[in-house]
Amino acid sequence: MRLNALYSLGAAGEAAIAHLLPLLQEGAEYFERNEVLNINHVADALATMGAPAVAPLVDALADPAEHVRASAAYGLGEMGPAAAGAVDALTRAVRDDTAPVRFHAICALGMIGTPAAPIIDALIPVLDSEDGGEPLFEVGVSRSQLRNVAVQALIRIDARTPAATAALARAVTDREPYVAAFAGEQLRRIGTAEALGQLADALSWARWFSSPVVTEEDRKQFFAKLMKVFQRQRGDAPVTAV
Secondary structure (H helix, E strand, O other): OHHHHHHHHHHHOHHHHHHHHHHHHOOHHHHHHOOOOOOOOHHHHHHOOOHHHHHHHHHHOOOOOHHHHHHHHHHHHHHHHHHHHHHHHHHHHOOOOOHHHHHHHHHHHHHHOOOHHHHHHHHHHHHOOOOOOOOOOOOOOOHHHHHHHHHHHHHHOOOOOHHHHHHHHHHOOOOOHHHHHHHHHHHHHHOOHHHHHHHHHHHHHHOOOOOOOOOHHHHHHHHHHHHHHHHHHOOOOOOOOO
């Protein structure tokens, strides 16, 4: 009932904003179980309003609470291009102190997509960030995950600038296979002689530095991490975060 009430308030439009904003503060424990998926549903309700909710959500990007900032970024991303006015604030959020907020800000920029130039400028440093040997599958948000969503965002906005092409060329040799694959996909889509040349060079080098074979020990470690995530999320999760 509470979830449906949120959606009804979202459909009510601007008049409901004052009632919804305080509820963004709820759901910290829900968020901690999974910082990627467990976003406060109030953000969805605000996102349905479009332009009138942009400024309040931008203000929420500066909230002291991590889960509020992450939910605000998510809500702006759900608006798509209607949240173009939030791009400057979201590019600052890409440098947030916490990885989950950066994750949702990066995803939001890819969903909004315009203006493209500042979005590309904000995402390239993420793509170039140090690997650190972290696998993509981790409890919480790893740097590999941030690079993964950054390259997907560049694909979503079809980034074709010289700087983006150069960053993708560097990323196509990333030790995380998903990052490398998505970077290669965008280079293929760009399709210029330079982009395809970079992709061909990366594929040529890959035969000498191929990915290590997955061993039984690798599989055991993977499933051990998977169980940690399940254990972290166990318990009665509320249908809504409020």
